[in-house]
Amino acid sequence: MTGAERIVHTTCPYCGTGCGVEARISPSGRVEVAGDRGHPANFGRLCVKGAALAETLTHEGRLLHPIVNGTRASWRTAIDHVAGNFRRTIEAHGRESVALYVSGQMLTEDYYVANKLMKGFIGSANIDTNSRLCMASSVAGHKRAFGADIVPNVYEDIEEADLVVLVGSNLAWCHPVLFQRLDRAKAARPGMRVVNIDPRRTATSEIAHLQLSLKPGSDVALFLGLLRFLEKSGRRDADYVRAHTSGVEEALQVAQVWSLPEVAAATGLDEMLIERFYEIFAATERTLTIYSQGVNQSSAGTDKVNAILNCHLSTGRIGRPGAGPFSVTGQPNAMGGREVGGLSNQLACHMELDDPRSRELVKRFWGAETIADRAGLKAVELFEAVGDGRIKALWIIGTNPVDSLPEADKVKRALAACPFVVVSDAMAQTDTAAFAHVALPARPWGEKDGVVTNSERRISRQRALLPAAGEAMPDWWIICRVARAMGAEGFDYAGPAEIFREYAALSGHLNDGGRAFDISACQEIGAAEYERLRPFQWPWRRGEAAGATPKRFFAEGRFFTPDGRARFVATPFRPPESRRSAKTPYVLNTGRMRDQWHTMTRTGLAPSLSQHIAEPFVEIHPDDAARVGLQPAGLACLSNEHGSTILRALVTDRQQRGALFAPIHWTDQNAGAARIDALVAARVDPVSGQPESKASVARIEPWPAAWHGFALTREKPGRIAADYWAMARTGFGWRIELAGQKEPADWDAFACGLLGKDESSGARLAYAQDARLGARRWIFSQNGRPTGLLFVEREPVAASRAFLCAEFEKAEACDARALLAGRSPTGVSDDGRMVCVCHGVGANTIEAAIADRACDDLDAVGRLTRAGTGCGSCRPEIQRMLRGAETQKPAAQISPGVRLVESLE
Helix, strand or coil: CCCCCEEEEEECCCCCCCCEEEEEECCCCCEEEEECCCCCCCCCCCCHHHHCHHHHCCCCCECCCCEECCEECCHHHHHHHHHHHHHHHHHHHCHHHEEEEECCCCCHHHHHHHHHHHHHHHCCCCEEEHHHHCCHHHHHHHHHHHCCCCCCCCCCHHHHCCEEEEECCCHHHHCHHHHHHHHHHHHHCCCCEEEEECCCCCHHHHHCCEEECCCCCCHHHHHHHHHHHHHHCCCCCHHHHHHHEECHHHHHHHHCCCCHHHHHHHHCCCHHHHHHHHHHHHHCCCEEEEECHHHHCCCCHHHHHHHHHHHHHHHCCCCECCEEEEECCCCCCHHHHHHHCCCCCCCECCECCCCHHHHHHHHHHHCCCCCCCCCCCCHHHHHHHHHHCCCCEEEEECCCHHHHCCCHHHHHHHHHHCCEEEEEECECCCCCHHHCCEEEEECCCCCCCEEEECCCCEEEEECCCCCCCCCCECHHHHHHHHHHHCCCCCCCCCCHHHHHHHHHHHHHCCCCCCCCCCCHHHCCCCHHHHHHCCCEECCCCCCCCCCCCCCCCCCCCCCCCCCCCEECCCCCCCCCCCCCCCCCCEEEEEECCCCCCCCCCCHHHCHHHHCCCCCCEEEECHHHHHHHCCCCCCEEEEEECCEEEEEEEEECCCCCCCEEEEECCCCCCCECCCCHHHCCCCCECCCCCCECCCCEEEEEEECCCCEEEEEEECCCCCCCCCCEEEEEECCCCEEEEEEECCCCCCHHHHHHHHHCCCHHHCCEEEEEEECCCCEEEEEEEECCEEEEEEEEECCCCCCCHHHHHHHHHCCCCCCHHHHHHCCCCCCCCCCCCEEECCCCEEHHHHHHHHHHCCCCCHHHHHHHHCCCCCCCCCHHHHHHHHCCCCCCCCCCECCCCCECCCCCC
8 A cells, every 4th residue: 555664574685594584665665674574484583694685685886777888778679689699609600609608596487497498499408507506506406316405404494303413514603593593492302412523613512512623624524423423322223224225335335444443533532522422312312413515515515415324224214203314504595596407517496417308398388499408607617718718608597707706817808808798787897797898787686586495495485675776677577588599489388477487387297206396286377366375385296285294304205316215325424525735734714704694795785794704814723823923803815726815814723724715795896805715726526517616726925015004985986005904884884904025106196096085175184193093094084973984004004993993973062182182082882893783782791791790601691781682693703702602812002001903803
């Protein structure tokens, strides 16, 4: 009704948890978001990223119109240009000369028509998805063991389990809502146990009874030893193995040599610790193993998956309440892409390219004249083919491969050399869009409409909240228009509901139960029913009531292999392919942070999400830092044969000796030299094609700076003339860390250029200098309010970032002298670095509560400060503070109470 508030139920666009979101839209278009209490994935909980979604609903930075060769164009011109170039390329060089690279951010309907265009009308399987980078090894492992890509368990198994084993998953930061579910289950059932297997001690370690910090890449050895232990100790479920599996003898033969001493040597773990884990696993019937990127992103990722699955098959703990292997996906529709066939070695709807019967079935269903008859190029191979000229026309949809693929500088060079590149994106300025001959404006979350599938096979609607910005269109519409312009039939859909009906019909077409994926109950769904569609788990077969099928797979021991038996897979241990050397003596691990997502094109818009960690960093053990002469909070150069970065050093014993960790999120849009995937080697798993993002090698050394700077500005700067810089959003504008190896010839000109000030701006200037410290400070203001600030010193700037940002946030005039001092006046509290974003509670406030008020648990801290009482994402960090486990101390103190650089923990 006009003038009334609207309530829209949708889903979160971040991780694969698939949380329900309730959005309230006012008549003026203002949006407020909260968790959807009725959604079974989250029951009303959101993490800090989901809670901040409304902050990202802005037109700032959006791609609003089609762009062809740098010039604004009409949709008709752009569509005809893309279709014509693809058609001419195919005519001249064959159908294998074109490719699509798509994304787990796409909705299922978008995925479906992209797959249909490429594998059906064009007849090539050269379509792959960025899900190849996160979940392909799980897909391959599932198919080898179960005969189909099936996650057998459901989220409620977290509450049902007596033992949860986390492998290669920083659940607390990467799937925070699931972590909170585990935390609550553990609190409600004190007998429940948690084992965390990860080379790093992460926020997730705070919940673990047992932390196994094994050597990077040694997971297979650990689980081979477990398989052997189960056999030798008589814990194998012989009846289950005999009745429902095959291949156990071959698997055990490989595991035979993995005694405790052998496992200890390979993993670096103490034998007693290993044996304790084995005993707990063997003795606990309801064991749930949750694994993620630390398992998948490996040159032995598929073997890691099967090594885990072997142990569950050996004990018969699969498909039962609280028991089974559970792969948690990284993206909101990674599962949907797998179902649709978005990977280059899939056909569609769990049908395989190498099966002639399936190819004929899909070809007839689509009414296609041709069909892809062999696997296409996987992601890393695809961009290698772009680089060597085999791929001459490439369409990238909803992803940023210049920053996310391994050997990312090589990807840059490949795109620069490609004759024709199309990029569909919501944002105008990305590192990948810079190479586009054609840029097509797509609709992001909040404007697009369709379905997604989460980690527990639950399909949910993602609904539009607001009108589209500019001329942005849905991905399905763009793909279908290009297909029709190329002469394809069968792409004249009226909307996503019609695409979904066709997709559902294909899933059940001639499906006699031999294909696990079946949602044919939805094949006649009307537009109104589609709009009202509630979350459901597949399978949902035609003629069945929703929820009639058991929610877990394999409880009865029947699998999707030809003989119905699960397969044990022999998994010989192979260490990571990249080996340390004198030139590159450190193992480099990469991953996510708590409050950011992928390359920050969405989360980077939300000021609140930059408050926790605002600068790219590298974690290094104190002994290694001392060995290379790297000071805490100093700048470090990481390098190898593929590239280099400059990052802030976080010196912490949470990191193993000989290993480094750096986050994946920073790009050339928000930092000067922080694209960490430039250093990741393009080593891939031979089965899945997934790259090894967790075990590259690098060297690290201090990066000597002649000066360091910190700036605040209300206007986004243009080019930043500094060797090192990192920029983050704030509520008033931007904060910037800077450094250089050579001082500018004219410091005043540098300050004015950075902050966008000149004589015509009318800004008032306050300036201070301390020659002894090599310190200079500029503050520009208008009407008493600060508009720009730059502090420069020889050492990292000694100033309270929290205080300075808070002063800029104020609406009233400020004390220029306090700003020049860079710290709170005596008696004024300084909240410190942000820990709890939901309630704006900083580390200093929490530390004071712990020290002064004798808060001895999380609930007491929450009652006093409200920290940890919102989404809960910060609770592991508060727990670590309570335990006195923070090892990152201020590098130095130049004046009382002023930290050199804030802790990054």
